[in-house]
Amino acid sequence: MKIGVAAMGESLDADVSDQFARCPFFLIVDSQSMGFESFANPAAAMPGGAGPAAVQEIVNRGARVAVAGRLGPKAEQALQAAGLRFVAASGRIRDAVAACGA
Amino acid sequence: MVIAIASGKGGTGKTTMAVNVAVTVTRQGRPVQLLDCDVEEPNAHLFLDPRFDEVEEVTVTGPRVDLQRCDGCGECARRCEFGAIVALGGEISVFPELCHSCGGCALACPQRAITEEPRTIGTLEQARVGELAFARGVLNVGEARAVPLIAALKNRADGDALVLLDAPPGTGCPMMAAVRDCHFVCLVTEPTPFGLHDLTMAVDAVRTLHLPLGVVINRADLGDEEVRRFCQQQQIPILMELPCDRRIAEVCSRGRLIVDELPEYQEAFRDLAERIVQEAGRAPAPGGAAPAGLRDRIVEQLRHEA
Numbered sequence: 001m002k003i004g005v006a007a008m009g010e011s012l013d014a015d016v017s018d019q020f021a022r023c024p025f026f027l028i029v030d031s032q033s034m035g036f037e038s039f040a041n042p043a044a045a046m047p048g049g050a051g052p053a054a055v056q057e058i059v060n061r062g063a064r065v066a067v068a069g070r071l072g073p074k075a076e077q078a079l080q081a082a083g084l085r086f087v088a089a090s091g092r093i094r095d096a097v098a099a100c101g102a
Numbered sequence: 103m104v105i106a107i108a109s110g111k112g113g114t115g116k117t118t119m120a121v122n123v124a125v126t127v128t129r130q131g132r133p134v135q136l137l138d139c140d141v142e143e144p145n146a147h148l149f150l151d152p153r154f155d156e157v158e159e160v161t162v163t164g165p166r167v168d169l170q171r172c173d174g175c176g177e178c179a180r181r182c183e184f185g186a187i188v189a190l191g192g193e194i195s196v197f198p199e200l201c202h203s204c205g206g207c208a209l210a211c212p213q214r215a216i217t218e219e220p221r222t223i224g225t226l227e228q229a230r231v232g233e234l235a236f237a238r239g240v241l242n243v244g245e246a247r248a249v250p251l252i253a254a255l256k257n258r259a260d261g262d263a264l265v266l267l268d269a270p271p272g273t274g275c276p277m278m279a280a281v282r283d284c285h286f287v288c289l290v291t292e293p294t295p296f297g298l299h300d301l302t303m304a305v306d307a308v309r310t311l312h313l314p315l316g317v318v319i320n321r322a323d324l325g326d327e328e329v330r331r332f333c334q335q336q337q338i339p340i341l342m343e344l345p346c347d348r349r350i351a352e353v354c355s356r357g358r359l360i361v362d363e364l365p366e367y368q369e370a371f372r373d374l375a376e377r378i379v380q381e382a383g384r385a386p387a388p389g390g391a392a393p394a395g396l397r398d399r400i401v402e403q404l405r406h407e408a
Contacts, residue, residue: 048246049185049200056179059190074197082190 001031003100004058004084005093006068010038012094018069021050028061029097037061051075055082067096104265105378106284108308110300112271114290115320115344120268121149122360123378126371128234133263138238139280140270141224141251148357152229152236160239160254161220162247164198165207171215178207178216181400199246206400224251226258235260248276256280264379273300273307281308286382287315288341293325298332305336316381318374321346339381342374 006023008015012034017023022044029036043053051074058066065085079086089096107120117140124136138146165178165187176189186200187207198221208216224241239255241248248270259265269280281287287308291301301317308315317333322343333340344350344367353363361368 046185049197052188052190052195052197053185055190056188074200077197078188078190078195081188081193081195 001064002062003029003031003065003067003097004061004063005029005096006041006054006066007038007093012036012092012097014093016067016069016089016091016093016096018090020066020068020071021054021075023054023068026054026058027093028058028063029093031097031100034094034097049074052078055079055084059084065100067093067100103286103379103382104259104267104284105382106267106269106281106287107290108269108277108281108287108304109271109290110273110302110304110307111291111297114292114297115318116271116290117146117149117268118320118350118354118360119288119290119318119374120266121146122367122371123375124234124266125359126361126368127264127375128232130372130375133233133235133260135235135237135260135263135265136268137255137259137265138236138268139252139255139276140268141239141241141248141255142270142276144238144240146236146268147238149354149359150229150231150234150236151357152231154227154229156226156228158226159222160224160226160251161222162201162250163203163205163218164201164221165196165216166219167194167196168215168217169194171213172211173213173215175212177210177212181206181210199244202247202396203250204396204400206404209401209404223247226251226255228258235263249279252276252279256283273303277304278307278311281313282311284313286378287313288318288378289315290318290320291329292321293319293327293329295326295328297325298329301329302332305338314381314384316341316378319343339377341377341381342370344370 005027006017006020007025007027008017010025027036027038043050051072055078059082067087067089107116109116124134128134138144174192178187179189184200184202186197188195223245228237237258239251241251270276289304291297316339318341323345
């Protein structure tokens with residue numbers, strides 16, 4: 001299963017970002033293989049509507065679960081509309097993904 | 103003639119100046135209209151005690167998606183510059199507060215599944231306070247965009263009166279929407295580092311609109327000389343200086359007019375009114391075609407792509 005993690009860096013040993021919509025990077029991690037792709041978050045620079053845009057980015061790359069410290073109201077609405085689960089987490093991305101459960 | 107009273111820094115005394123000048127000129131027998139354009143937090147009414155007789159709802163349009171016709175292609179989301187409509191997993195979600203009413207999504211939809219429907223964002227209210235015509239906009243709590251309401255309020259400007267606009271603070275979109283197309287901008291400041299910093303930004307902002315401007319220095323005997331030096335360097339006329347008189351603060355805190363409670367200041371406000379009208383009259387009238395609106399630009403873009 002693919003997990004979209006709001007990230008402070010582009011590796012599994014980076015920390016989960018407390019923010020979702022305006023985090024600096026996203027990692028899309030395959031929870032089985034622990035393989036991942038990473039990218040800089042284009043929504044971070046938007047003046048408004050960053051939440052839905054960030055959800056769009058991870059949905060486009062096949063994520064079924066979103067992970068971050070917390071969620072803003074528009075991101076929450078967008079996740080619900082997209083049918084994604086949200087898991088609040090902090091600390092290393094590697095550990096947070098393991099805790100999600102496949 | 104339309105005069106905007108703006109500032110960079112909030113709390114410098116815009117509303118104080120606006121209401122006292124408005125009442126002063128009204129009492130000279132001229133038709134005056136005061137528009138409180140700070141629609142997110144109007145406060146001019148606190149000094150005027152108006153009885154609002156006309157209340158009108160103001161709406162903006164937003165997208166409504168016909169889910170029967172929608173095939174989830176996401177073209178609307180690709181077109182939207184504001185993230186107001188998104189396509190997630192084949193389903194369309196709308197965030198109305200982000201929508202700028204450009205109509206792009208409706209125009210772009212290949213299935214013609216999107217219509218535009220009105221949504222109330224606030225009210226316009228009018229009143230007469232003695233001989234003074236007063237109007238304000240009140241934006242609904244939770245609305246993100248003041249600009250459409252400010253534009254609707256400005257449409258109520260009376261062409262035959264001296265129109266004074268009490269502008270919102272700052273130099274963002276609401277202030278620019280209030281100030282644009284006016285004949286003159288009066289910037290209220292205080293002679294402090296914060297005052298100067300924000301005044302500089304306000305001057306830059308107003309100059310992008312090519313509008314003539316002047317400065318009023320409130321609490322003028324505080325602080326330092328830097329604001330005056332700045333105005334001199336920039337060749338900006340200083341229209342009035344009001345001292346930091348505790349009695350003025352007390353009068354304002356009771357929602358009363360300076361010109362009523364402290365008649366020794368009446369002449370200062372008469373002079374300010376005259377100076378403003380003089381400076382505004384000296385400048386060339388605003389002209390030229392208005393820049394293409396958002397909707398026009400989107401239509402043009404779509405036409406070009408077709």
